[in-house]
Amino acid sequence: MAIKTEALSRIYKIRGAKKGEMRERVALEDINLSIPRGELFGLLGPNGAGKTTLIKILTTLLSPTRGRAWVAGFDVVRESDKVRPRINMVSGGETSGYGLLTVRENLWMFAQFYGIPSRQAHQRIQTLLEMIGLADRANTKSSDLSTGLRQKMNIVRGFMTDPEVLFLDEPTLGLDVQAAREVRAFIRRWMDENPSRTILLTTHYMQEAEELCDRVAIIHEGRILACDTPDHLKQEVQHEAIFQLLVETEQPLNSLALENLPGVLRLHHQWMNGGLQLEISLAEEGVLPLVIGELERQQAHLRSLQKRQPSLEDVFVQLVGLRMEEVERERGNGYHPNTQE
Numbered sequence: 001m002a003i004k005t006e007a008l009s010r011i012y013k014i015r016g017a018k019k020g021e022m023r024e025r026v027a028l029e030d031i032n033l034s035i036p037r038g039e040l041f042g043l044l045g046p047n048g049a050g051k052t053t054l055i056k057i058l059t060t061l062l063s064p065t066r067g068r069a070w071v072a073g074f075d076v077v078r079e080s081d082k083v084r085p086r087i088n089m090v091s092g093g094e095t096s097g098y099g100l101l102t103v104r105e106n107l108w109m110f111a112q113f114y115g116i117p118s119r120q121a122h123q124r125i126q127t128l129l130e131m132i133g134l135a136d137r138a139n140t141k142s143s144d145l146s147t148g149l150r151q152k153m154n155i156v157r158g159f160m161t162d163p164e165v166l167f168l169d170e171p172t173l174g175l176d177v178q179a180a181r182e183v184r185a186f187i188r189r190w191m192d193e194n195p196s197r198t199i200l201l202t203t204h205y206m207q208e209a210e211e212l213c214d215r216v217a218i219i220h221e222g223r224i225l226a227c228d229t230p231d232h233l234k235q236e237v238q239h240e241a242i243f244q245l246l247v248e249t250e251q252p253l254n255s256l257a258l259e260n261l262p263g264v265l266r267l268h269h270q271w272m273n274g275g276l277q278l279e280i281s282l283a284e285e286g287v288l289p290l291v292i293g294e295l296e297r298q299q300a301h302l303r304s305l306q307k308r309q310p311s312l313e314d315v316f317v318q319l320v321g322l323r324m325e326e327v328e329r330e331r332g333n334g335y336h337p338n339t340q341e
């Protein structure tokens, strides 16, 4: 196993409202994971689910409160000195390196920190810069790079040591569609080049988990709710018929009346492009005429109707009862600026 955890838990002590009062916040509870070598494993969950805490423990930056974890066969607490040379980590949105140095100089500096022999370092930097599409900016000061290009430099920094196990915490956070696509393609290519490489990636982008990961664990409030291949996870909701409807209406929609129709499993609605977009999960397709009838009764005019395949978002909703963005909104810390959607 590249990564293994047994009943791993982490509790933070936080100040309570009263003076001197300390409270406990459970960030991870009884996490049991077995990730074999060669797997690109995704941890999918909203902000605050415990993803970063888990990565910090596995990368020896934080101690667990209970339970044990092994990375590359070594205990992350007792043998942290053996774990560290075998791993690397990249976090989305981080700014590593010095702005005054060029891309190549920054990467060279990190190669020296990591102890990579000079000739090998030069070669790896060049190969990785070409692979990720940054070779033409090698001599640009990193402070002059856009967010996307700076993140590509960080990615090269993480991959440069050719780690046995690589941890990517939200690697495409805040990137535009094109940059995110290039970073994902780079990650997949790196994995395909060597079957013994392992990546644990965290994300709250459903599509990223679905597209990139061999297996995905859905994590919420410190617990793993489901863990399987994206296809197997989606099979759980495969029997549902999911429709996207765009309606025009002058008056507020009585969504409760729609939700209470027999056979309607879930309903989500939001204003979009001047109309109201409804996403509705039905026990079977035959329920659709009832929905359309109710919309007509409410004088909501149907502008478009589309059936769509179930996604990991539907799996999340089925497990948690809310969409991921609703969980994040409820937490009150807003939604990450999601430029990819």
Ligand SMILES: Nc1ncnc2c1ncn2[C@@H]1O[C@H](COP(=O)(O)OP(=O)(O)OP(=O)(O)O)[C@@H](O)[C@H]1O
Pocket: 012, 013, 014, 025, 026, 027, 045, 046, 047, 048, 049, 050, 051, 052, 053, 054
């Ligand atoms: N140093 C800390 N002290 C107290 N509570 C913390 C600390 N770090 C994280 N937490 C809390 O632990 C829980 C899990 O946080 P964590 O950062 O691991 O989640 P996450 O899934 O990585 O989300 P994000 O993407 O927002 O970092 C949250 O409730 C968070 O507020």
